[in-house]
Amino acid sequence: MNECYCVNLRTAARRVSGYYNAALKPLNINVAQFSMLRRIHRHHQLSITKVGEVCELDRSTAGRNLKVLEKMELVTFSSAKDKREMLVSLSIKGLDVLEKGNIMWKQAQKNIEEKLGGEEKANSLLELLKTL
Template identity: 50%
Template sequence: MSKDICHCIVLRKASRKVSSYYDEALAPLGINIAQFSLLRNINRMAPVSLTDLGVRVELDRSTVGRNAKVLERMGLVEIRPGKDQREATLTVSEAGHAVLREGAPLWDSVQDKIEARLGPDGADRLRELLAAL
């Protein structure tokens, strides 16, 4: 019975597999999909606090903080205190913008590949199903 298959495990496997597609495509830039996506979100919201960013990307604030620190170490993001002394303000550096530019077509190609695999409307149907979870 298909009922024996854990929905969660199926999702986790798919998540790992698909992540690896993006990771491989972005590898030439020395960045992975989680980092690239976070960088994009920082760019869209900059200057942004860790808390706001965490809400946006639906990740724990401490997770976002640590992931952002990795981007900072890579020189792609700048982290400094905001007016509110409690806040860490994130902005994308020059190098970060370059990665965003160069990564875009690589990301596009994987998006296309996925859509091809899912067939027409496949991506939309998948998104709908996942949104229902």
């Protein structure tokens, strides 16, 4: 077994992402896209810069990811008061995908909890990860 924390955490992250991606596959989105939709919805309407901040991405990466979501018709862009900035919000289709995805996400959460040995162990892991 590799004792490198980085390698083990990256491997675990890829596996966990795979579980969520499989759960969300019927909606033709991945967990990163779903997470971005959730965060946009939580804030209702955000600038591209703010989307980057809440998703812990640089502005250019957030912008590229948002363009993909726009092509999928899941988000819409509108002009902000400052014409140099664009605001993004969920489209009606995006809201529908988010609603359906939440059900699939909850099932994926339960599956992960079971793999980790139950809710208590899963919550302990979350607390440990939050310290990083």
